[in-house]
Amino acid sequence: MSIEIYIDLVLVIFLVITGLAVIYVRNLFAVAMLSGIYSLLMASIFVVLDAVDVAFTEASVGAGISTVLMLGVLAITGNREKVSHKSSVLPLLIVIGTGSLLVYGTWDLPMFGDPNAPVHMHVAPEYISNTYKHTGMPNIVTAVLASYRGYDTLGEVGVIFTAGIGVLLLLSKRKTKKEVNQQNKLKEKL
Amino acid sequence: MKHHTIPRVIAKLTIPGIILFGLYVQFHGDYGPGGGFQAGVIIGAAMILYGLIFGLDDLRNVAPQKIVTLLVAIGFLLYAGVGVVTQILGANFLEYGVLAHSQKDGQHIGIILVEIGVGITVAAVMITIFYMFAGRK
Structure with a gap:
């Protein structure tokens, strides 16, 4: 097994712990910080998956600006969460249902890194071989976003x-x- | 937060670095990860951090609300304007090749201008949102 699997495992465990902490901690200031940490962990996972641009966006938006905006809101409201006594059975069932549907959906996805996956067969090779010729941009992501897909x-x-x-x-x-x-x-x- | 020494000193130390990093991300997007969107968010976050630590009035002195509101539109207009200019020069909307003598130079100029437009709009929107939330007291 490669070292990447262990890194993934550690990151996912941290994600689960942070997620549970967000649910159980009642101090909203701590929750805002924890959700920032959650985004930072998510960004690390994107880096492991070689999606550096996505990781960058996640880190700056999720861990950066949302946390700061959340702190700005907390400065106006209080920073303690009200304890609610509503039954949480129905929300739990909905979450479990949606979650299992999503997991079921992943069975049809091609394996991660599979060279025969449809996404690697269609326009991606075109971009990879021609971007530098057309635009002179070393970063294909920027070239696709700003030039090829300028309208979007x-x-x-x-x-x-x-x-x-x-x-x-x-x-x-x-x-x-x-x-x-x-x-x-x-x-x-x- | 103005009277807390540690956040104030740390903010003073880090804000110039954050803005510099934002500019790096903005103009280095063609070569490395990043681009206008991330840069706008980073610079917006630096300004909001300034506002959180030193207060809204100080932030209004640095980034007057009227100018920020104008910038929201200016960034978008800059992006669309590049498209209109390429049309006037006889190419399709947002076909950057005609902006310079060679196709590659044109692409470079076009992409940098467009990314600046994205950065301006994103940063201005973030600061606007902060103004709107923090101003409700």
Whole structure:
């Protein structure tokens, strides 16, 4: 057995421990930090799987920005979780059902690293052999994202843009006309 | 958090490094892992960390809210603008080859511009989200 299996095993065990800790710890500050650790472990697994760009995104988004935003929210709310006494049988059944369906789905997937997997037979060899010739980019991932699939990435930026505008519209405290009118009336009365 | 010495000192030490790393990721995306999205998130995180430690008012001095809101749109427009420019130069939308004399140089220029657009929008959106959440007191 190669050393990679042991690394995978250790990382997965840590993932399970962190996941359980997130459920059982009641201090929300600790939970925010733990979910950051979860993302960092996930990023390490992506590195082991040779998906460096995905790992980078997971580390910066999951461990970085979400943790920081979560801390920002915790500064406004309290940092203790309310204990709920609801029965957790139904959620548990749903989670087990979905989980077993997903595991059942993996049986149809090709083995990891299988050179005959469909994904390696279609456009991937084209990209690998021609990217440098076409674009002069050593990083194929960047070339695919920004050049070959430029439309899709433009759409993604559009999604992020829309999300930002949505948050801005929902949460910004710009006054409506009615509120401004009311304030003016109050001032006149005074 | 302004009165906690240790977070303040650590933040002061690390924030320049984080921003520098973000710029490295931004402009090194053609050669190594990373690109505009990751760089935007990293720079956004650096600004938010600054806001968490030194307070919203200090962050408003560094990154005024109006400018950040404008940048959300500017990044997206930069990306789409590159596409329009390539169209004006007679090629398809986002076909970078026409931006320079040789196909490879054109690709380089196009990809770098587009990635800068992605980075600007992502960083600005992250800072905006933080402003919106942290400003609700």
